[in-house]
Every structure is written in structure tokens, then in C-alpha cells.
Amino acid sequence: xxxxxxxxxxxxxxxxxxxxxxxxxxxxxxxxxxxxxxxxxxxxxxxxxxxxxxxxxxxxxxxxxxxxxxxxxxxxxxxxxxxxxxxxxxxxxxxxxxxxxxxxxxxxxxxxxxxxxxxxxxxxxxxxxxxxxxxxxxxxxxxxxxxxxxxxxxxxxxxxxxxxxxxxxxxxxxxxxxxxxxxxxxxxxxxxxxxxxxxxxxxxxxxxxxxxxxxxxxxxxxxxxxxxxxxxxxxxxxxxxxxxxxxxxxxxxxxxxxxxxxxxxxxxxxxxxxxxxxxxxxxxxxxxxxxxxxxxxxxxxxxxxxxxxxxxxxxxxxxxxxxxxxxxxxxxxxxxxxx
Amino acid sequence: xxxxxxxxxxxxxxxxxxxxxxxxxxxxxxxxxxxxxxxxxxxxxxxxxxxxxxxxxxxxxxxxxxxxxxxxxxxxxxxxxxxxxxxxxxxxxxxxxxxxxxxxxxxxxxxxxxxxxxxxxxxxxxxxxxxxxxxxxxxxxxxxxxxxxxxxxxxxxxxxxxxxxxxxxxxxxxxxxxxxxxxxxxxxxxxxxxxxxxxxxxxxxxxxxxxxxxxxxxxxxxxxxxxxxxxxxxxxxxxxxxxxxxxxxxxxxxxxxxxxxxxxxxxxxxxxxxxxxxxxxxxxxxxxxxxxxxxxxxxxxxxxxxxxxxxxxxxxxxxxxxxxxxxxxxxxxxxxxxxxxxxxxxxxxxxxxxxxxxxxxxxxxxxxxxxxxxxxxxxxxxxxxxxxxxxxxxxxxxxxxxxxxxxxxxxxxxxxxxxxxxxxxxxxxxxxxxxxxxxxxxxxxxxxxxxxxxxxxxxxxx
Numbered sequence: 078x079x080x081x082x083x084x085x086x087x088x089x090x091x092x093x094x095x096x097x098x099x100x101x102x103x104x105x106x107x108x109x110x111x112x113x114x115x116x117x118x119x120x121x122x123x124x125x126x127x128x129x130x131x132x133x134x135x136x137x138x139x140x141x142x143x144x145x146x147x148x149x150x151x152x153x154x155x156x157x158x159x160x161x162x163x164x165x166x167x168x169x170x171x172x173x174x175x176x177x178x179x180x181x182x183x184x185x186x187x188x189x190x191x192x193x194x195x196x197x198x199x200x201x202x203x204x205x206x207x208x209x210x211x212x213x214x215x216x217x218x219x220x221x222x223x224x225x226x227x228x229x230x231x232x233x234x235x236x237x238x239x240x241x242x243x244x245x246x247x248x249x250x251x252x253x254x255x256x257x258x259x260x261x262x263x264x265x266x267x268x269x270x271x272x273x274x275x276x277x278x279x280x281x282x283x284x285x286x287x288x289x290x291x292x293x294x295x296x297x298x299x300x301x302x303x304x305x306x307x308x309x310x311x312x313x314x315x316x317x318x319x320x321x322x323x324x325x326x327x328x329x330x331x332x333x334x335x336x337x338x339x340x341x342x343x344x345x346x347x348x349x350x351x352x353x354x355x356x357x358x359x360x361x362x363x364x365x366x367x368x369x370x371x372x373x374x375x376x377x378x379x380x381x382x383x384x385x386x387x388x389x390x391x392x393x394x395x396x397x398x399x400x401x402x403x404x405x406x407x408x409x410x411x412x413x414x415x416x
Numbered sequence: 417x418x419x420x421x422x423x424x425x426x427x428x429x430x431x432x433x434x435x436x437x438x439x440x441x442x443x444x445x446x447x448x449x450x451x452x453x454x455x456x457x458x459x460x461x462x463x464x465x466x467x468x469x470x471x472x473x474x475x476x477x478x479x480x481x482x483x484x485x486x487x488x489x490x491x492x493x494x495x496x497x498x499x500x501x502x503x504x505x506x507x508x509x510x511x512x513x514x515x516x517x518x519x520x521x522x523x524x525x526x527x528x529x530x531x532x533x534x535x536x537x538x539x540x541x542x543x544x545x546x547x548x549x550x551x552x553x554x555x556x557x558x559x560x561x562x563x564x565x566x567x568x569x570x571x572x573x574x575x576x577x578x579x580x581x582x583x584x585x586x587x588x589x590x591x592x593x594x595x596x597x598x599x600x601x602x603x604x605x606x607x608x609x610x611x612x613x614x615x616x617x618x619x620x621x622x623x624x625x626x627x628x629x630x631x632x633x634x635x636x637x638x639x640x641x642x643x644x645x646x647x648x649x650x651x652x653x654x655x656x657x658x659x660x661x662x663x664x665x666x667x668x669x670x671x672x673x674x675x676x677x678x679x680x681x682x683x684x685x686x687x688x689x690x691x692x693x694x695x696x697x698x699x700x701x702x703x704x705x706x707x708x709x710x711x712x713x714x715x716x717x718x719x720x721x722x723x724x725x726x727x728x729x730x731x732x733x734x735x736x737x738x739x740x741x742x743x744x745x746x747x748x749x750x751x752x753x754x755x756x757x758x759x760x761x762x763x764x765x766x767x768x769x770x771x772x773x774x775x776x777x778x779x780x781x782x783x784x785x786x787x788x789x790x791x792x793x794x795x796x797x798x799x800x801x802x803x804x805x806x807x808x809x810x811x812x813x814x815x816x817x818x819x820x821x822x823x824x825x826x827x828x829x830x831x832x833x834x835x836x837x838x839x840x841x842x843x844x845x846x847x848x849x850x851x852x853x854x855x856x857x858x859x860x861x862x863x864x865x866x867x868x869x870x871x872x873x874x875x876x877x878x
Contacts, residue, residue: 090576092774120448120467127424128487139449157625191658197792198656207661212648218614219649222621229577229603230626252614337449338465343427345460351451358449411537413659416717 087322097309102374108150109157109367110384112142112413115166116364117385117392118175119338121180122165126342129180131401135196138166140337144269145170147310149236151318155232159207159220160239162267163336164195167239171204175395185402192405193413214247216240217266221253224264224327235321236264245288254295254327259325265317266292269304269330275340276348288331297327304332305361335361418502419468420489421452423477432484435490439580440472445494449740453479453490453526470495473503483683503517504663530803539793541746545708545738553734561707561735562592562668562724566630568740569714570600573628578712579606579615580632580669589634590670590729616642616667623665630714633669635686643688651694666713668722671699672814673862675727679850682817685764689721690791690824696745699723701766703733705789708743716745723791725764734775741830748795750802752754754782757872758802760825761812762788765863770810772868782870791821799825801830807838812868817845841873 098109111238119137126135138145141163149170152158160167168178173189181188181199189199197211207223210216220238227234244250245268268288279286284314287298298320303309310332317328335357339346346354368381423433440446446466473492477484483615484490492503526539556564570576577600581767582589584597584607597605608615611634619629633639646667654662673682682843690697696718700706706724713720735741751766752773761769764785773783784802788794803809811822826841847861 112822120465123465124424126469127426128422129425129428132428159621186838189658190656190660193658194656198653200653200657202660207621208653208657210649212644214618215644215649218617218645219621219624220624221614222618223625224621225618226622226625226627227624249613249617252611253618255611256610256614256618305652339462345426345462347460353461399575407532407534413655413657415696416654416659416662 094345097303097306097312100308100311102371104150105367105374106384108143109371110388111146111149111170111383112307112364112367113385113388114175115142115146115169118169118179118289118395119165119249121392121396123338123342125179125399130209130281131196132184133195134162135182135342136163136340137338137342138321138336140357140363141269141271141304141334143148143165143307143310144267144304144332144334145239146269147314150311151183151314152235153239154221155205155226155234156318157205157220157234158208158239159216159223159224159236160209161207161213161216161244162211163241164197164199164209168199168201168206168209171201173199173201173206174205175391176398179395180402181397181398183402184404185399186405186409187398189407191413192202194410214240214244215251217244217247217250218253218401221257221262221264223261224257224262228260228262233322234263235318236262237267238264239267239269241274242268242270242272242279242283242288243277245291246274246282251295254292254297256296258292258297261324261369261372261408263321264327265314265321266297266327266329269328269334270331271334271336271339273336273348276339276344276347289329292327292329297329299329299331301331301333305335305363306366307358307363334378418473418494418498419470421464421491421493423455423465423484423486423488423490424464425455425486426455426460428660430486435479435484436461436478437477437763438475442472442475445470446470446472455484459630459708465591468493468495468667470498473498476865484646486643487558493814513672523747532839539739539746541790541793541795542744544743544747544749546742547609547736547738550830552737554737555730555848556668556703556735557588558703558706558724559592559594559729561703561733561839563594563596565707566593566714567596567599568713570596570604575626576630577604577606578630579608579610579635583632588632589666589725590754592729593800612638612641613645615648616645619665620645620663623650623663624653628664630666630668630715634797635665635674635681636669636671637681639667639669639685639815646689646695646719647692651692654718655694662717663719664717666710666720666722668713668724670709670729671723672724672725673727673846673858674853676853676858677854678853683853684813684846685721686723686791686813687815687824690794694719696720699763699791700747700789701728701763703731704735704741705743705749705787709736709745709789709792710741710763712745715742716802719744723763727764743789746790746793748798749787749789750784750798751787752783752785752843753808754784756781756806757783757808757810757876758799758806759783759785759810759812759868759872760788760799760822761785761791762821764814765812768863768865768868771865775865775869779878781872781876781878787827792825794828796832799829799847803829804836807836808872809876810839810844810868810871812841812844812863814846815846815863817829817843818848820845839875839877842875844871846870849864
């Protein structure tokens with residue numbers, strides 16, 4: 078196959094764009110609602126964890142909402158999404174129902190995995206969400222396999238494969254990069270760089286801290302994106318999906334983002350200062366950015382409060398369901414091992 | 417109504433903590449996400465973030481209080497428009513409870529777990545296919561039988577493809593995929609880079625998307641790099657997804673000892689993979705079974721680990737010439753009937769078992785030799801029925817003895833046929849050493865016909 082011309086982000090990492098393209102009012106409102114849903118959901122999940130209703134590990138997405146919401150706005154029906162264990166936001170962005178996700182967190186029969194997967198392992202074939210994977214980096218090869226299936230079938234679907242700055246140091250990521258470019262697979266590698274792999278900052282773990290350059294030795298183009306600005310994410314996602322659908326192979330988007338909460342609920346987060354968190358929150362919060370633009374454009378505070386109220390109601394209903402839905406029947410112990 | 421802030425648990429095991437510090441004062445405005453307090457446990461100091469907005473109404477637990485039980489109300493938050501007067505409407509704030517007194521409300525609501533696990537389902541395998549009288553039998557090598565099985569299934573189903581190192585242009589490192597590239601083209605016969613972990617994951621991802629990959633490992637020794645994808649991704653996803661996302665995939669390649677390739681290239685993985693629920697593990701011996709079981713594995717909607725043996729690739733056997741010869745997974749085969757002692761083996765172990773049976777017959781001992789063919793799900797019934805008849809059993813495998821498949825067979829015999837046994841089950845296995853290179857040591861490390869004969873005689877007290 079002839080090597081297509083690389084037009085996207087050739088100067089990997091150096092493309093510091095100005096302001097991203099404006100959103101329409103409808104887009105702003107949609108982005109706000111979808112991000113708010115994730116944030117309120119995660120706050121509620123944190124609360125339920127604190128009450129002992131959610132067990133095990135629980136990794137919250139608060140702070141990173143613009144990444145999945147902006148990416149999802151550029152996708153079409155049929156595109157696959159796969160990610161690691163910090164997955165609640167991805168599922169909600171894919172259109173999976175809050176109550177099914179929350180009930181999985183509480184280990185109840187109405188959960189997406191009927192209570193057998195938990196926070197890190199949920200799937201929805203219907204919404205093309207392929208998990209929810211608990212082994213750091215494993216989803217990168219799997220997502221490459223989803224892209225392989227698209228290529229095999231000759232459809233124009235794109236696999237959106239998310240992983241973090243920590244997973245970016247796993248060996249299989251580079252094995253996957255090699256095959257994806259070799260076979261020109263339609264996969265967008267979205268590296269969510271939230272600056273910390275659990276308690277280890279990027280500077281302490283990564284020889285190459287510009288993750289958009291991680292594909293250089295495989296000739297995979299990459300781009301750094303302001304992952305706190307949903308418009309910038311959407312614009313980059315538009316370019317990336319066009320690149321993949323054009324038969325050009327994989328592309329890397331490094332989303333520069335930040336998680337406000339600890340790595341998991343039991344993380345005291347002593348590896349960073351409270352001031353650092355507060356500064357990002359104050360200066361770059363993805364939801365506040367949209368709120369402020371909407372207010373400036375004349376949308377009333379009241380209208381925005383109504384959105385928040387609607388979202389809170391969905392989340393409260395989900396939490397209520399998740400606490401009252403029964404646990405799986407004992408007979409479920411031996412189901413779904415083979416089909 | 418004002419909102420109560422509860423003492424949070426920071427891990428499922430936390431029961432109490434110290435309220436170290438309040439960072440907000442009564443009357444201060446609170447936004448969702450604000451840190452309002454610090455709590456300490458024996459492991460760490462953590463921040464409590466508000467999830468609701470409003471004004472901090474009343475602090476119920478003063479800072480410096482030790483051993484506050486999880487879920488104790490520690491403060492109230494007043495929503496917009498509420499005042500301190502609304503606090504009066506609240507139920508009286510409970511005194512700080514002792515840690516042991518506070519079962520989490522949500523936990524209390526949860527239904528009680530079942531006291532007893534339900535019985536595990538018993539898998540039932542179909543019988544072998546009928547081979548009509550007069551069916552032509554074709555003599556072919558196991559290598560050819562495998563190739564034919566794949567080619568037939570690839571003709572039958574466009575979603576089946578094969579990927580692996582040297583499977584296409586080189587025609588297979590052991591020539592098992594000979595001719596497939598020519599017939600099916602590069603789209604379906606795919607040479608991969610040397611990247612087991614990566615291509616196993618790519619195969620599993622493609623299977624999750626509904627394709628039916630055959631992933632060839634040049635040998636199973638190299639699949640150690642990929643074992644995470646085989647177990648954590650392929651075997652467990654159906655369960656973890658509540659039945660939504662399965663994975664129809666075959667991982668295949670030569671397993672066990674070859675000749676003079678030393679420890680890293682001579683290992684039997686049957687026991688390793690057979691431990692994992694969600695996987696099926698197949699290890700055939702005869703050419704017909706190689707063909708029929710590989711066809712079954714490719715059609716199976718579950719992940720199948722298909723263990724071949726390099727030493728057997730060139731062996732020939734009779735394969736029925738049928739349009740669609742599929743041997744069911746999970747069914748053992750009685751390779752030789754006998755009444756005096758049961759020898760249970762599979763794969764390469766069968767070559768020792770069958771030769772030993774010939775030797776034993778010369779001495780008047782008629783051994784019944786059972787070829788398990790499938791290690792998981794294991795056909796316990798066929799083994800037990802034989803042991804009930806013979807009262808004696810020997811297992812034969814090239815793999816190591818500790819936690820080996822033979823140990824599992826012995827345990828099942830003990831559980832299901834203890835009263836029928838006239839002697840303890842004997843295990844013949846590879847020796848408990850890494851495979852040596854030197855020819856004489858290698859021979860010593862593997863089981864031998866003489867060892868099987870000796871074991872059969874020992875359990876027969878002869």
C-alpha cells in the first residue's frame with residue numbers, strides 16, 4: 078500500500094494552536110450537560126464508596142470530563158470505544174445508562190455486568206463500549222484488535238482506544254503501535270495524560286514526556302491537545318477520525334488533562350500539593366469553561382441550574398436504584414463462564 | 417432539608433477515623449468539590465470533599481475527635497435559601513458513635529449473600545461423530561490434518577482467519593499453514609511481527625468484535641509473553657461482562673518438549689491453562705483427533721487453548737474422509753480396551769502409554785488406555801467408569817508432577833471411585849527439573865515406556 082501523506086500534526090507536539098473553533102450554543106449545552114452528568118455521577122460514586130456501598134477499587138474521572146465528551150462528539154454510530162479502569166466517564170459518554178453503571182458499582186443484578194464485573198469491568202455491545210479493563214495497558218492491544226476487525230470487514234468504523242500516561246510505558250502499547258501502523262489500522266490512541274500514574278508523576282516515570290511523540294519511531298503522527306477544553310478535544314477528534322477513516326492508519330492524541338481526586342478512593346494524594354489541584358480547578362476546570370462561555374453568551378444562570386438539577390436527578394435516581402436493586406442471584410455464580 | 421455530611425470510608429476495610437481538622441467554618445459557602453475537612457486513619461490523612469453546594473450549617477463532630485465511626489454525620493450543609501433555623505427540623509444529631517456500633521446503612525440494606533454456593537454445572541460432551549461404514553480413511557500427517565482443519569473452516573466461515581509469526585509467506589515455522597496464504601490471501605493469513613503479547617491482544621480484540629481468529633504461537637513457550645491476554649482478557653471477559661462480550665478464538669501451536677532445545681523451549685503448559693475457568697484446553701494425540709478437534713475449537717464460541725506437539729507433526733494416522741468431521745471438545749476416547757489397569761494420558765503421553773500397554777499385554781496385563789484429548793472440561797466420567805472396572809490407575813504426562821494434570825486426574829479418581837481402587841493411583845510424569853540439553857539427561861527428564869510399565873505393575877502388585 079502506498080504510504081499516504083501525513084498532513085496531520087506533522088510537527089508532533091509543537092502545534093500549539095490558538096483558540097479552538099467555537100461551539101454552537103447547542104454544542105456548548107450538550108457538552109455542559111454530558112460533562113456535568115459525569116461529574117455528578119462520580120461525586121455520587123465517591124459518596125457511596127464512602128458509605129461502604131461500593132467495594133474494591135473505584136477510580137473517579139472528575140477533572141477529565143472534557144476528554145471523553147469532546148471525543149464522543151466527533152464519533153459516529155459504530156465507532157468502538159475501549160479504555161482502562163478509570164472508565165465511568167467513558168461509559169456515560171457512550172450513552173450507557175447511569176443506573177446500570179451505578180448498579181454495577183454496587184454489585185447488583187441490574188448492573189451492566191450483572192454485578193460480576195464491578196467498577197473496572199463493564200461493557201455494552203449495544204453502545205459499542207468494549208470495556209472497562211483492569212490490567213494496565215491491555216486495552217491498547219485489544220483496541221488495536223477492534224480496529225483490525227474494522228479493517229478486516231472493510232467498514233469505516235474507528236476504534237478509539239484510551240489509556241493513561243502510566244499505561245503509555247507498557248511494552249504492549251508499542252507492539253500495538255507497530256502493528257497498527259504496519260497494517261494501517263483505523264485506531265485513535267487517546268493518551269489521557271493526567272500527570273500522575275497513581276502516585277508517580279510523569280517526570281519521574283517517562284523518559285519522553287511528550288506523549289504525542291510516542292509513535293515517532295513507528296511513523297504514527299501525534300498531537301498534544303488541551304484536554305481541559307472540550308472544543309479543543311472535539312476539533313482534534315474531528316481531525317483524527319477523518320485521518321483514520323481516510324485509510325491513513327493510526328493517530329495519537331495526547332490529552333493534557335488532570336484528575337482532581339486521588340488515583341483511587343483510597344489514595345491520600347500526598348504526591349502533589351493541594352495548591353496544585355486548586356489551581357487547575359480554578360483556572361482550567363472543563364465544566365466552568367463552558368459555563369462561563371454560556372453565561373457570557375446570554376444564557377441565564379437559571380437555565381444552567383436547570384441542567385444541573387436534571388443531571389442530579391438522574392444521578393440520584395441511579396444511586397437509589399443501585400442501593401435497592403438486589404444482589405445477583407446465587408445461581409449467577411456459574412453462569413457466563415462458557416457460552 | 418439540610419444535607420448531612422457523613423464520615424466517609426476511604427477503603428472498604430476502614431471502620432473509623434480521626435477528624436483531624438475542619439477547613440471550613442460554620443456559615444462559610446461551600447462549592448461541590450471543596451475540601452471541607454481532613455480525616456486521619458492509621459494509614460493516611462485524607463481530605464473530605466463536599467459533593468453538595470450551600471453553606472456549612474453546623475459542625476457536628478469537632479476537630480480533634482478520635483475514632484469517629486464511618487457513616488456518622490459530621491456536619492450539615494444548608495442549601496440555598498435555608499438558614500440555621502432549618503437545622504431545627506433535622507432529627508437530633510446523634511452523638512459520635514463508637515466505631516463498632518455503626519454498620520453502614522447501605523450494607524445493612526443489601527440482601528444477605530447466599531449461605532451456600534450452588535453446585536457447579538456438569539458439562540456433558542456429545543459422542544464422537546458417526547463414521548459410516550465404508551468411509552474412506554486417508555493416511556495423513558498430523559501437520560496435514562491441522563492444515564486441512566483450518567482450510568475447511570476458513571472456507572466455511574469468512575470470519576475465520578489465522579495470524580502469527582511466519583504463518584503466511586514462510587508457510588509456517590513447522591509448515592502447518594502450508595498453502596493457506598495461496599488459497600486465502602494475505603487478508604486472512606497474516607504474518608505478524610515477533611510480538612506475542614501484542615498480537616495475542618489484537619486477536620482477542622478482533623474476537624470481541626465478532627471475528628474468529630486462530631492465533632498461532634510458534635511454540636507455547638513464547639506465549640508466556642501473552643499469557644495475560646489469554647487469561648485476563650480472553651478467558652474472563654464473558655463472565656466480567658455478564659455474558660455480553662464473549663471471545664471466539666483459538667490459540668494454537670506446539671507445546672511441550674521437542675528435542676534437544678533445553679529448558680526455555682521444552683515446557684508443557686497443559687496444567688497451567690487447565691486451571692482457568694473460561695478457557696477450554698485441548699491436547700490431542702491421533703491425527704483424526706487433531707483434525708476433528710481443531711475444527712471444533714475453531715467453531716467453539718469460547719477461547720480454546722489448542723496444544724500440539726512438534727514431535728508428532730510428522731506422525732501419520734488415519735483420518736476419515738468426511739465433509740465435516742468434527743470431534744466434540746470435552747470427550748475422552750478409549751484408545752485401547754482392557755480390564756486390568758487404566759492408563760490415563762493425552763497428547764505425547766499417549767505414545768508412552770500405548771507402547772507400555774503392548775509391553776504389559778505380553779505379560780498378561782490388559783491395560784485400558786484412555787486418551788483424555790480435552791484437559792478442560794475434563795471427561796471425568798469415562799475415566800471413572802474405567803477405574804470402576806479395573807480398580808487401578810496410572811496417569812502419564814510429560815509435564816511436571818506438582819499440580820499437574822495427572823494430579824488432578826488422581827484427585828478425581830479418589831473423589832469418585834475411592835471404594836473401587838485396589839491400589840493408590842500412580843503418576844508418571846516429567847522429572848521435577850528444567851529440561852536439560854544433554855541428550856542423556858533429556859531422556860532421563862522425560863517419562864519412559866519402562867516407567868509406565870513399572871507403574872502399571874506396581875498398582876497391580878506384580
